Amino acid sequence: EVQLVESGGTLVQPGRSLRLSCAASGFTFGDYAMHWVRQAPGKGLEWVSSISWNSGSMGFAGSVKGRFTISRDNAKNSLHLQMNSLRGEDTALYYCTRSPSYREPNFDYWGQGTLVTVSS
Amino acid sequence: QSALTQPASVSGSPGQSITISCTGTSSDVGTYHLVSWYQQHPGKAPKFMIYEETKRPSGVSNRFSGSKSGNTASLTISGLQADDEADYYCCSYAGSGTLVFGGGTKLTVL
Numbered sequence: 001e002v003q004l005v006e007s008g009g010t011l012v013q014p015g016r017s018l019r020l021s022c023a024a025s026g027f028t029f030g031d032y033a034m035h036w037v038r039q040a041p042g043k044g045l046e047w048v049s050s051i052s053w054n055s056g057s058m059g060f061a062g063s064v065k066g067r068f069t070i071s072r073d074n075a076k077n078s079l080h081l082q083m084n085s086l087r088g089e090d091t092a093l094y095y096c097t098r099s100p101s102y103r104e105p106n107f108d109y110w111g112q113g114t115l116v117t118v119s120s
Numbered sequence: 121q122s123a124l125t126q127p128a129s130v131s132g133s134p135g136q137s138i139t140i141s142c143t144g145t146s147s148d149v150g151t152y153h154l155v156s157w158y159q160q161h162p163g164k165a166p167k168f169m170i171y172e173e174t175k176r177p178s179g180v181s182n183r184f185s186g187s188k189s190g191n192t193a194s195l196t197i198s199g200l201q202a203d204d205e206a207d208y209y210c211c212s213y214a215g216s217g218t219l220v221f222g223g224g225t226k227l228t229v230l
Contacts, residue, residue, distance in 0.1 A: 035219075037166075037221075044123075044207075044209060044221060044222070044223050044224035045158070045160075045166065045209050045211075045221045045224065046123075046221060047211070047218070047219040047220060047221055050217065050219065057217055058217065059216070059217030059218050059219070060218075061121065061218065062121045095165060095166075102217065103152075103154060103213045103217070104154055104156075104171070104172075104213065105154060105155075105156045105171075105211040105212065105213060105219050106156055106168070106171040106172070107156070107158070107166070107168055107211075108168045108177060109168075110165040110166055111165065112165055113165065
């Protein structure tokens with residue numbers, strides 16, 4: 001059974017940093033591109049970042065470019081999102097999801113999300 | 121990198137058909153055959169409904185279908201059922217390794 005389990009979300013002050021993780025199981029992690037998608041409270045889905053199967057390609061939404069970095073460890077079946085210089089508008093539920101290819105938004109499995117709240 | 125445009129809400133009666141549009145530009149929807157659709161019930165993670173504009177993942181009802189014309193993709197739900205009431209989102213590849221979602225459409229089954 002495919003499982004994606006996010007962790008690391010918490011209450012954090014503006015300007016601080018936070019690292020989210022996603023533990024994957026039930027599939028060959030290295031065969032898939034991985035993505036972060038977020039959803040602010042009461043709002044729609046927003047793509048945040050993607051990473052190809054071998055970490056050779058990465059993409060970021062304009063709203064997080066230069067502040068967030070994405071990484072993965074295929075040996076440990078894990079995905080990470082390093083979030084720096086956090087702002088109030090980064091407050092959201094952050095989902096981890098996968099797709100067969102870096103360019104394809106074919107997100108067939110999703111985690112349950114981890115909540116990040118940025119507030120003083 | 122602007123969000124794709126979806127109607128805020130649509131509604132229909134049980135048994136009817138509805139269509140949700142998703143309008144982008146020639147830089148995303150109009151160029152790439154990489155549009156997907158998601159259904160999201162309150163408090164739940166999104167569910168994968170359509171990919172590559174028209175294809176249905178295994179297990180998704182054939183009442184759900186996708187299409188595209190120019191810069192606009194569409195999701196049609198036929199034979200509306202109460203459980204179809206949810207939020208629906210489109211998503212497209214937008215070039216240069218970026219993706220973009222639509223703003224979402226709330227479907228109400230009357």
